[in-house]
Amino acid sequence: MALIVHKYGGTSMGSTERIRNVAKRVAKWARAGHQMVVVPSAMSGETNRLLGLAKELSPASSSPELNRELDMIAATGEQVSVGLLAIALQAEGLEAVSYTGWQVPVQTDSSHTKARIESIDDARVRADLAAGKVVVIAGFQGVDEEQNITTLGRGGSDTSAVAIAAAMKADECLIYTDVDGVYTTDPRIVPEARRLHTISFEEMLEMASLGSKILQIRSVEFAGKYRVPLRVLSSFTPWDIDINEEAKSGTLISFEEDEKMEQAVVSGIAFNRDEAKVTLLGVPDKPGIAFQILGPVAEANIDIDVIIQNVSQDGKTDFSFTVHRNDYARTMELLESTVGPATQAAKVLGDPKICKVSIVGIGMRSHVGVASKMFRALSEEGINIQMISTSEIKTSVVIDEKYMELAVRALHKAFDLDQEISA
Ligand code: ADP
Ligand code: ASP
Ligand code: MG
DSSP states (O other): OOEEEEEEOTTTTSSHHHHHHHHHHHHHHHHTTOEEEEEEOOOTTHHHHHHHHHHHHOOOOOOHHHHHHHHHHHHHHHHHHHHHHHHHHHHTTOOEEEEOTTTTTEEEOSOTTSOOEEEEOOHHHHHHHHTTOEEEEOSSEEEOTTSOEEEOOTTTHHHHHHHHHHHTTOSEEEEEESSSSOBSSOTTTOTTOOBOSEEEHHHHHHHHHTTOTTSOHHHHHHHHHHTOOEEEEESOSOTTSOHHHHHHOSEEEEOSOOTTSOOOSOOEEEEEOSEEEEEEEEEEOOTTHHHHHHHHHHHTTOOEEEEEEOOOBTTEEEEEEEEEGGGHHHHHHHIIIIIHHHTTOSEEEEEOOEEEEEEEOGGGGGOSSHHHHHHHHHHHTTOOOOEEEEETTEEEEEEEGGGHHHHHHHHHHHTTTTSOOOO
16 A cells, blocks of 8 residues: 555646546545545636736735735635545545645745745644545645745645655655646647656756746755655546556656666756846946846845856946846836946846747766757757856757747757657
8 A cells, every 4th residue: 555645737627527537536546545645736727817816906016915815815726626626536435535735734934925835744634544535635835834824836736745745755746737747848839749758857857947837846846855756647548547557657757867768968948938138238347246236136035047247348248137027127127226326337128028948958967069059950040049058957048039939849859859769
């Protein structure tokens, strides 16, 4: 008998019919003798709908008070899901009980709308499992020290599931979604994208951090820290397929550097449309300038991603960086009102219509010329590169948003990602 955590995303929970299917699948696993904890997301579109209602009443960008209420509202989406799923499981003849995050409790810090899980008390869940119940726990949410409801950031149900699996030392955490695994890139953008049988933990971490929304980055971090066996698979296969076949399907996140693993130089392509670029032109090129610019930005709690500083001419230089698009207006205001004048910048420029496209692969460590191959493929499509950032296992470029799909397709082809790798 194993302890298994299943997570079902919004599309998988999208209608009562689909919830019934989820229940049948979970029942199959329970009847095979496993202890089951199930973590569903809100029904698809529900989180957007709820946050949209809030926005109608307060278009103001963000404040701690507003964020607290956004969490209060958004958490209801998952509360509905757990109740419905528990009812569907009971209708299948199983004993099932649902809990919200605070009932477990899933303890988080107080950063509303992007809270971090600090601890999970599994006593109540264990008692239910011991009594033969299937336990359904709301994803995406927790509770802080002051009993405020918190949420974990968009896509956060992945993190709930992996964190629960880690806390309970589950034998496996299965992330059921609307595609049948992790692909070389988003199959909705590149139809030739290929499913990976395994992906290394490091590559998955990079893919998620570079914008691939198949798994929330924090879920991958948890899986790495606690070595949670993690698999991404489809909830759209017939629920009654053979359980052993199902258990081997999809994509396994692997922690071993297995020789036999698909050792492509580049394993995948990620993209991120959520960033914006800002530039300070003609700032003095002197020690401390980067700190003078980025210090106030950090103080304003604005995260920075890619940074470039040009070589100087006549003692002046240009300085660009990217921020999340939600922070674009705030960043521009800060640069125009204080940082620009304080650094004697000649001009402040902004461009919210950019995107970041990245190639990822542990094989890049041992191969040269990978980045230049990327730049050539982009130049052949006439795509201008605005910024470049590299690390050991990835190269990212910032380009005009309108070329994103073209760039992803061109790179997918250039690195032969549509070809099966011979072992
Ligand atoms: P869920 O609601 O199940 O959490 P998400 O929409 O959050 O589902 O994530 C699944 C989606 O992630 C897929 O439908 C796909 O469009 C997208 N995606 C992005 N990159 C990849 C990738 N490399 N492999 C598979 N899917 C990807
Ligand atoms: N329902 C939340 C969202 O839409 C969490 C999730 O789906 O993982 O972001
Ligand atoms: Mg998701």
